[in-house]
Amino acid sequence: xxxxxxxxxxxxxxxxxxxxxxxxxxxxxxxxxxxxxxxxxxxxxxxxxxxxxxxxxxxxxxxxxxxxxxxxxxxxxxxxxxxxxxxxxxxxxxxxxxxxxxxxxxxxxxxxxxxxxxxxxxxxxxxxxxxxxxxxxxxxxxxxxxxxxxxxxxxxxxxxxx
Ligand code: SF4
Numbered sequence: 136x137x138x139x140x141x142x143x144x145x146x147x148x149x150x151x152x153x154x155x156x157x158x159x160x161x162x163x164x165x166x167x168x169x170x171x172x173x174x175x176x177x178x179x180x181x182x183x184x185x186x187x188x189x190x191x192x193x194x195x196x197x198x199x200x201x202x203x204x205x206x207x208x209x210x211x212x213x214x215x216x217x218x219x220x221x222x223x224x225x226x227x228x229x230x231x232x233x234x235x236x237x238x239x240x241x242x243x244x245x246x247x248x249x250x251x252x253x254x255x256x257x258x259x260x261x262x263x264x265x266x267x268x269x270x271x272x273x274x275x276x277x278x279x280x281x282x283x284x285x286x287x288x289x290x291x292x293x294x295x296x297x
Contacts (some may be wrong), residue, residue, distance in 0.1 A: 188216035
């Protein structure tokens with residue numbers, strides 16, 4: 136859906152839901168929104184912020200004909216342990232297939248899990264040879280578990296040509 140966030144044009148949420156991992160989660164916008172949407176748009180009624188795969192959203196970016204900056208999983212964390220690896224793989228594969236049309240932005244508070252995924256959990260890994268317009272970015276957030284893995288640069292861009 137179109138976004139009001141200045142650095143993105145669209146949000147794409149094939150997976151929603153999460154659980155807090157750091158003090159930075161104390162005022163989680165996604166959790167508040169999910170509670171408002173409980174029982175609608177695929178958000179479970181009893182537990183709206185439960186990690187949930189939305190199959191109907193999986194191919195949504197293919198329908199956007201003009202180039203967009205796409206914030207992936209703004210309503211959760213794609214690298215939450217409850218997200219199945221094959222679901223992560225499909226999302227990355229779609230981003231790879233659309234790499235010359237859109238810019239995909241992946242944010243996570245679980246960068247160690249993201250790094251494990253992109254550095255070889257899956258043969259074949261569509262991510263490492265990525266080129267063109269796709270930018271895949273991980274922020275450390277405030278997770279004490281994750282921070283040492285990415286210092287000194289809290290922002291890592293992988294597989295991008297810019
Ligand atoms: S990791 Fe992100 S989505 Fe998950 S609870 Fe924390 S702020 Fe919310």
